[in-house]
Amino acid sequence: MKLPSRVHRQVGGDPYGERSATQFDLRRERRADIRRRSGRDSERRRQIRRPKWIDGWNSTDPEVLVTAFTPDGVYEEVTFGLKKKGSAELRDLHKFFHESVGGLYVKLVSTHVANGYGTIEWIFGGRDVGVFKTGKPFAVRGVSVIEVRGNRISRNLDYYDAATIMKQVGKLPAA
Secondary structure: OOOOHHHHHHHOOOOOOHHHHHHHHHHHHHHHHHHHHOHHHHHHHHHHHOHHHHHHHHOOOHHHHHOOEEEEEEEEEOOOOEEEEHHHHHHHHHHHHHHHEEEEEEEEEEEEEEOOEEEEEEEEEEEEOOOOOOOOEEEEEEEEEEEEEOOEEEEEEEEEOHHHHHHHOOOOOOO
16 A cells, blocks of 8 residues: 555654655656646646637627637537638627627636647526527536647537527426
């Protein structure tokens, strides 16, 4: 059984804990070195992690979202079959969502980006004012599968359960 580092330092074979403390310090330095060497990937994760994509949807200014994407980026909203390509169409999509969903918000749940591919798990919500026109609030969990090129999203596929929204706004019976 391997003991945790703090315990190992206290009960190690060296009565003063010097050898155990040195081994502990070496392990800590190795872990820090591995984190430093993988800095490029960590930097990409930080850049995609929250600011551009989430802030883009939460902003009423479509340019905030557009800057998260490459100029030829593709955004596909799989649930309703919407597909947009390029900055102009992305602006229109942003405008459509903000006109259709009062108080639109997107909350980040988790994200992972590595080697040009990733996922963003989120909660999307607001008040239905333009799709079913009920005026009722809703919130749904979803995921975006993304491709990243040069720290910007080049392809985005959104997946979520439309029936969840429809039940919350009264268009389908609650189960």
